[in-house]
Amino acid sequence: MKKEKTSLLRNGAVQSLLASLLCILIGLVVGYVALLVINPAGAGEAILTIIKNFMTYSKSTAQLKYLGSTLVKTAPLLMCSLSVLFAYKAGLFNIGAAGQYVAGVGASLYCALAWGMPWYVCLLAAIVAGALLGAVSGLLKAYCNVNEVISCIMLNWISLYLVNMLLSTVKEEASPYTLTLSSTNPGAIMPSLGLGALFSKNQYVTVAIPLAILVAVVVWVILEKTKLGYELRATGCNKFAAKYCGMKEKENLILTMAISGALASMGAALLYLTGFEQWQCTQSAVPAMGFNGIAAAFLGGLNPLGSILSSYFIQHITNGGAYVDKTMYSAQISDFISALIIYLCGFVLFFKVTLNGYLDRRDEKRKRAEQTAQEGGDAE
């Protein structure tokens, strides 16, 4: 009986899960302490509000509706985390997910608003745009030896301002926001297929959500079960061995970045083609979605299926933060708390190692104890 318990704790997936949960717990505690320092009166309530998110509503219809809203924003986050994870498995750090996400926004909205295309064409356009942007970083690395982190950061800004310029042609006259899809081109809104009805008529709940989950499964299958995944992971683990056995280093590198870019930009389309948000054409910061994807990827133990859970969680607390009492805390407090938790997600690996060390020592002690007990028994 005891033995079984130990082996379960030693299981890699279980360990990842435990470590992630631990990170989350510590994040919440630290967040709570910070709230206490800022304003002790409302700290307990505020942290509860964040955890509760949509549960703060008493009516179950409202709860469902806002669960739907959290899910709507989980889909793009999941896609960004898949993007980061996919590149990471091949040994690349795609910090450009943010920029590829922006490119996806630009391509999908422009197709929808300027050309009046249906949603699937817009989605495709976004995917192509992100893939191209990713491929640029890949090409630069393969042929000019430019580190992908540097080129990605530059491209993030380039794509932000290009998209601002592009979408300025399809914005509302009186505001910096792009035209709404519902008024301009309802055909560009992704079909809900009755999903919205399940969430108390939340019109933004669409096929985007199951689509994102499907993509996560596909990414997992590609990485673990296919020849391409075998090659990419080999390159990520040991690029010298990959070269030695004749894998096409450069092609694979570019392909990885292109796929990774496509995942992030598809995420953007999955959000913007629901009509949930409009793009602000005067935006001067790259949206955080792509960067949060990094946190979600690591919190999910670098497993596509883990990413589903971690993306949901991060989105859950981010949304929950919006409900915090703004008279007691400044508006940024929600971002602050989620940032803290996201920051602590970086410690997942650390906790895993510590856990293993602890298990080793515990086993050893138990063996020792058993042995002495036995020896004691023998002596008698």
Place this chain on the structure above:
Amino acid sequence: MEYPYAVEMLNITKRFPGIVANDNITLQLKKGEIHALLGENGAGKSTLMSVLFGLYSPEEGVIKKDGQVVEIKDPNDANALGIGMVHQHFKLVECFSVLDNIIMGVEPCKHGFLQKGEAREKVLALSEKYGLHVDPDALVEDITVGMQQRTEILKMLYRDNEILIFDEPTAVLTPQEIKELMQIMKNLAAEGKSILFISHKLNEIMEVADRCSVLRKGKYIGTVEIKNTTREELSRMMVGRDVEFVVHKEPAKPGKTILEVEGMTVASKSHDNNAVKGVSFQARAGEIVCIAGIDGNGQTELVYGLTGLEPLKEGKITLEGQDITHASIRRRSTMGMSHIPEDRHKHGLVLDYTLEDNMVLQRYFEPQFVNSAGFLKRKAIREYAAKLIGQYDVRSGQGPVTVARSMSGGNQQKAIIAREIDKNPELLIAVQPTRGLDVGAIEYIHRQIVAQRDAGKAVLLVSLELDEVMALSDRILVMYEGEIVGELDPKATTVEELGLYMAGAKREGK
């Protein structure tokens, strides 16, 4: 009387998933002795030493230092007790200088600032005293394995360690360096330091060791005094049967030319001069051609050029009549070239992959392992791996699904050899194929290489070991400073003559 033992490991048991790596092993190291540890690949030698060095904690057993029970939880504890270790696969920081690597962890500091001056003096003094020549300012990534080895030894001496563990230090060294190392070890022992020495080379053990303990499949077999034993007895204790040290082979019957190299020139990574300078030679079906030479005379680059890891500056390579000068690595491989690489960790294996995934590294794209939709056939891969594991006796904790990183060095090597030979190549390029293998495994691998030859394949063997060169080859090409300076017939030459060519003292036609 003084307590005779420096260190005692009593009844040590260490388990890994699927295997008992050390099963109730007792090892006693006398003060001032050189104690050899012998055993087949995967017998548990490195594990036992890692236990002593605090890298693994044993499930059972105690360690005593000078008769006192001690607890070694991590390498810091080991260091505090004066125990140092040179690992089988070195543990140096590549982008640090030699000096920084030596002082790492025990940096002399004043007010939080490094005092490298003192450290440098101490290192230079040690290096002078023991004849361990290093360049303290060179980066580790730029220096030869020999110098890396000396850096590791200096690291131990710098920490004033009294008990020195050498895990297969000679596997990566040239014969000359081995001779130097043997002398250094003798000097250290004469000074009162106690040494644990792991090696698969029996003559080294016969030369330096005072006593030898033998392990087999995780179990302790016994300890013998070297002066009362022989090479044959040691190998019998270790493998459990008689081992033949001579290779039996019929005279070669060379057939058509398989590999033809003309005027091959390869640039050097470390200096402006070319590493390989206009080399031409042939390898024919049914013969073993051996490239002999002192390490660093262009053999590595020659092989890189042949296999496509480095581009040629000039020259032409023909494989079975087809020009492959500019062919990709994959193309060369599918055309029938196999390559057992020099550095098993850098090129040979994806250490984080399982053994089975490593076994198909050169053929995962073949229809038998992948379907037309691009999905890997897991079952076929596992069966194939299991077949090779059985055939080549690759030992590991969990068979095909063992992570390669957790396997013993020799078994990693056997996995690579199995993969490359089973590919059934027309040309087998083997660089130091038996590096780190036990005598039993060497015997088997040598037979396999000869069998390849007899099956009408061409074999190009690059080896630093003269014994291996003399035993296996049908024709010897000697490389010196990037050129082939002589072609010798192993039956008509002597080791001495070969040595003269290798040292550049003699060359053909001049």
